[in-house]
Amino acid sequence: xxxxxxxxxxxxxxxxxxxxxxxxxxxxxxxxxxxxxxxxxxxxxxxxxxxxxxxxxxxxxxxxxxxxxxxxxxxxxxxxxxxxxxxxxxxxxxxxxxxxxxxxxxxxxxxxxxxxxxxxxxxxxxxxxxxxxxxxxxxxxxxxxxxxxxxxxxxxxxxxxxxxxxxxxxxxxxxxxxxxxxxxxxxxxxxxxxxxxxxxxxxxxxxxxxxxxxxxxxxxxxxxxxxxxxxxxxxxxxxxxxxxxxxxxxxxxxxxxxxxxxxxxxxxxxxxxxxxxxxxxxxxxxxxxxxxxxxxxxxxxxxxxxxxxxxxxxxxxxxxxxxxxxxxxxxxxxxxxxxxxxxxxxxxxxxxxxxxxxxxxxxxxxxxxxxxxxxxxxxxxxxxxxxxxxxxxxxxxxxxxxxxxxxxxxxxxxxxxxxxxxxxxxxxxxxxxxxxxxxxxxxxxxxxxxxxxxxxxxxxxxxxxxxxxxxxxxxxxxxxxxxxxxxxxxxxxxxxxxxxxxxx
Ligand SMILES: [Zn+2]
Numbered sequence: 001x002x003x004x005x006x007x008x009x010x011x012x013x014x015x016x017x018x019x020x021x022x023x024x025x026x027x028x029x030x031x032x033x034x035x036x037x038x039x040x041x042x043x044x045x046x047x048x049x050x051x052x053x054x055x056x057x058x059x060x061x062x063x064x065x066x067x068x069x070x071x072x073x074x075x076x077x078x079x080x081x082x083x084x085x086x087x088x089x090x091x092x093x094x095x096x097x098x099x100x101x102x103x104x105x106x107x108x109x110x111x112x113x114x115x116x117x118x119x120x121x122x123x124x125x126x127x128x129x130x131x132x133x134x135x136x137x138x139x140x141x142x143x144x145x146x147x148x149x150x151x152x153x154x155x156x157x158x159x160x161x162x163x164x165x166x167x168x169x170x171x172x173x174x175x176x177x178x179x180x181x182x183x184x185x186x187x188x189x190x191x192x193x194x195x196x197x198x199x200x201x202x203x204x205x206x207x208x209x210x211x212x213x214x215x216x217x218x219x220x221x222x223x224x225x226x227x228x229x230x231x232x233x234x235x236x237x238x239x240x241x242x243x244x245x246x247x248x249x250x251x252x253x254x255x256x257x258x259x260x261x262x263x264x265x266x267x268x269x270x271x272x273x274x275x276x277x278x279x280x281x282x283x284x285x286x287x288x289x290x291x292x293x294x295x296x297x298x299x300x301x302x303x304x305x306x307x308x309x310x311x312x313x314x315x316x317x318x319x320x321x322x323x324x325x326x327x328x329x330x331x332x333x334x335x336x337x338x339x340x341x342x343x344x345x346x347x348x349x350x351x352x353x354x355x356x357x358x359x360x361x362x363x364x365x366x367x368x369x370x371x372x373x374x375x376x377x378x379x380x381x382x383x384x385x386x387x388x389x390x391x392x393x394x395x396x397x398x399x400x401x402x403x404x405x406x407x408x409x410x411x412x413x414x415x416x417x418x419x420x421x422x423x424x425x426x427x428x429x430x431x432x433x434x435x436x437x438x439x440x441x442x443x444x445x446x447x448x449x450x451x452x453x454x455x456x457x458x459x460x461x462x463x464x465x466x467x468x469x470x471x472x473x474x475x476x477x478x479x480x481x482x483x484x485x486x487x488x489x490x491x492x493x494x495x496x497x498x499x500x501x502x503x504x
Pocket of ligand 1: 153157217218221
């Protein structure tokens with residue numbers, strides 16, 4: 001897509017956005033293993049080069065290289081699938097992941113958790129601790145411990161370095177091209193077209209990529225994952241229960257079971273092994289966090305392909321379950337009201353919820369969001385302002401506040417808050433997009449294009465990043481300092497693109 005002529009950036013903080021690739025069918029790829037075309041067995045092991053992932057101790061790939069590899073992997077994913085941009089959802093998944101990592105044997109290993117807004121049931125771990133969980137999987141979980149069990153399992157793959165043990169690259173693979181290939185392969189399990197792209201990438205690069213989570217790896221990740229789960233005060237029994245549900249859901253597919261499941265089944269022995277291990281823990285009751293319930297409701301609305309059905313689902317829950325579950329159903333109905341532009345209805349629901357639960361940030365944020373989406377910017381700004389005072393450390397709310405300020409024309413204020421965001425939030429593409437909008441509003445096109453370039457780069461669209469730098473170079477208002485930043489970034493992007501071996 002050629003977007004280079006865009007000068008005014010429209011902030012796409014679409015609260016409720018549909019997945020671009022609505023799943024035609026729910027393919028089930030359990031826990032991110034990879035079916036691989038074993039085309040050419042003639043690998044010259046002397047040629048194995050960067051990134052050499054054959055060493056389990058991690059000495060051959062430095063932490064800096066792993067970081068670079070992980071970032072490139074994440075950018076590639078952005079260009080191929082819809083990664084969640086909703087700051088509240090992001091904040092929940094990262095906090096849950098960090099809670100688990102704190103109880104792993106690598107508590108200081110950097111991890112980046114994110115939600116993929118696809119209905120397929122999948123979760124996967126990439127280099128650099130990048131762990132993705134699909135919306136479809138989150139919605140399949142019935143309790144929070146089930147989600148935690150999947151995340152614990154993925155954390156297990158990372159801390160046991162399975163990816164690095166199992167992946168082999170022959171020939172000279174640069175980090176960007178290894179990352180792009182890995183991303184394509186991981187996603188190939190979801191879409192036949194992507195699988196073909198991965199095969200082509202492999203052939204074009206004269207590369208044999210061997211990633212295969214063996215039965216031993218799966219069992220080890222289960223074992224490590226369950227330990228993490230129990231230490232983090234989640235229910236170990238949720239792991240076998242969720243595996244069983246996964247296995248049951250595969251029965252719907254018959255002959256159409258993806259290749260992945262044929263080679264990497266959730267076997268009866270895996271289920272019975274995890275069940276046996278879970279039984280060694282004392283039985284207890286575990287409550288879901290409200291954040292889990294609210295996040296699931298939001299994801300349900302955002303990825304819904306039939307809002308009428310989703311509305312019926314929440315309606316049914318209004319009169320059953322715990323008070324908390326009923327409250328969450330009201331929240332879900334409020335989100336549907338926003339999405340269907342029934343702002344009065346949304347306003348009523350969120351006014352009531354905030355009156356009842358003034359300390360619950362999600363309800364107050366939804367009320368502010370109602371004002372924002374109904375273009376009542378003055379009201380939106382003052383609601384967000386109050387929210388920031390109430391929850392000063394809540395970056396998801398700040399992101400929304402910035403959006404409201406930009407729409408209300410309060411550019412300077414938006415800029416100040418952008419600069420105050422924490423380092424993790426600054427990794428989100430939305431950060432660069434907002435910054436580009438700030439400079440566009442301030443009529444500084446060169447700066448605006450410069451930050452748009454960073455946005456495209458973060459989205460894995462290096463080609464568009466290069467175009468934006470060139471537009472910046474042709475813009476008015478260039479000074480010496482900016483010029484040198486631009487030429488430095490241009491050669492960096494060009495270099496990255498050449499190493500990735502792609503033209504766009
Ligand atoms: Zn696994």
